[in-house]
Amino acid sequence: MNPYDYHRPESAAAALALKSSLQGSRYLAGGTDLLVRIKDGVERPAALISLRRIPELRAIETTATGLRIGALCPLSDVAAHQDVNERAALLAAAIAEMACVQIRNSATLGGNLCNCSPCADTAPPLFVLEARAEILGSEGTRDVSMAELMVGPGQLGLGADDILTAILIDEPPPGAKGIFLKKTRVSMDLALVNLAALMVLADDGATCESIRLCAGAVGPTPLRLEQVEASLKGRRLTPELIAQARKLAADSVHPISDIRAGADYRRQVTGAFVERAITALVEQGAAA
Ligand SMILES: Cc1cc2nc3c(=O)[nH]c(=O)nc-3n(C[C@H](O)[C@H](O)[C@H](O)COP(=O)(O)OP(=O)(O)OC[C@H]3O[C@@H](n4cnc5c(N)ncnc54)[C@H](O)[C@@H]3O)c2cc1C
Structure with a gap:
């Protein structure tokens, strides 16, 4: 590894000021992505600005509308937090499927998003929770959608010095139930496909009032499967309709082939996950 300057500001404003004054510097969170790339020689930042000592970036709070999770919260803290489990259980479920305990203790929620991996x-x-990303930039604080934050592989939709300060999650729709599915080659691997689903069933337990679906690793960014959502909304979830949704999901993603899987396999897994998610959520609804 090349030597580099290392800074540990104690406020987000100080970090922002440092970043704009140090050309070629990078923010560092848990380092589980960035330090690997530096060690591999893929990145050579002139300086690292650690965000880990900034208390205001590490809090998990309830707000009038839901939750505010500091971007620097380690993943294991997020998954263990009672309010997250009560109001955003789907996020806790996804974290439980990630890496190993050592990585989850270091890696942060903000780093996972800012790394912008599909x-x-x-x-x-x-x-699917329609969370917003709270951003601090030279013009002050603003918030953006997840699609505006993650705009391409490794591409953040932020200004060069902007800091992701928190994730804002509103209460999910009443009665919504969620599921997270992930397919890997081996344990502790990155997803070759992942999928989150959040569905509200009508009182009959068999009609989809609304559904939100998002698949990862099947396009340049995580993809909301909006056509599939529209095909299910307001309709009785018959085996035929679920089979159609499976096919539509497989046809609506744009995966690449890489070392983890071929494009066609990824399309098939996406379809199978949509079918499995709907079936599991209907069963959960029936059991509730
Ligand atoms: C063995 C191993 C297993 C893994 N398994 C998984 C897995 O199963 N699933 C998965 O999704 N990932 C996995 N990862 C990837 C990684 O652990 C996660 O992406 C992690 O959440 C990154 O967070 P971090 O805090 O370590 O980010 P860092 O490496 O510190 O930063 C990542 C990038 O984000 C930028 N950044 C970080 N925080 C901010 C911020 N607040 N504002 C602006 N920019 C910021 C940094 O400059 C850098 O470019 C794995 C990694 C390893 C090494």
């Missing part, structure tokens, strides 16, 4: 496991739950 297979980031925390992204599909946050897309």
Whole structure:
């Protein structure tokens, strides 16, 4: 590894000021993505600005409308937090499927999103929960949608110095039930496909009042499967309709082939996951 300057500001404003004054510097969170790339020589930042000592970025709070999770919260803290389990259980479920305990203790929620990998496991739950990303930039604080945050592989839709400060999650729709599914080659691997689903069933337990679906690792960013959602909304979930949704899901994603899987296999897994998610959520509804 090349030597580099290392800074540990104690406020987000100080981090922002440092970043804009140090050309070629990078923010560092848990380092589980960035330090690997530096060690491999893929990245050579002039300086690292650690965000880990900034208390305001590490809090998990309830708000008038839901939850505010500091971007620097380690994944294991997020998954263990009672309010997250009560109000955003889907996010906790996805984190439980990630890496190993050592990585989850270091890696942060913000780092997983800012790394902008199409297979980031925390992204599909946050897309279906319609979470917002709170950003601090030179013009002050603003918030953006998840699709505006993650705009391409490794591509953040932020200004060069902007900091992701928190994730804002509103209460899910009343009665919504969620599921997260992930397919890997081996244990502790990145997803070759992941999927989050959040569905509200009508009182008859068999009609889909509304559904949100998001698949990862099947396009340049996590993808909301909007056509599939529209095909199910307001309709009775018969085996025929679920089979149609499976096919539509497989046809609506744009995966690539890489070392983890071929494009066609990824399409098939996406379809199978949509079918499995709907079936499981109907069963959960029936058991409730
Ligand atoms: C063995 C292993 C297994 C893994 N398994 C999984 C897995 O199963 N699922 C999965 O999704 N990922 C996995 N990962 C990837 C990684 O652990 C996660 O993406 C992690 O959440 C990254 O967070 P971090 O805090 O370590 O980010 P860092 O590596 O510190 O940063 C990542 C990027 O985000 C930027 N950044 C970080 N925080 C901010 C912020 N607040 N504002 C602006 N920019 C910021 C950094 O500059 C950098 O470019 C694995 C990694 C390893 C090494």
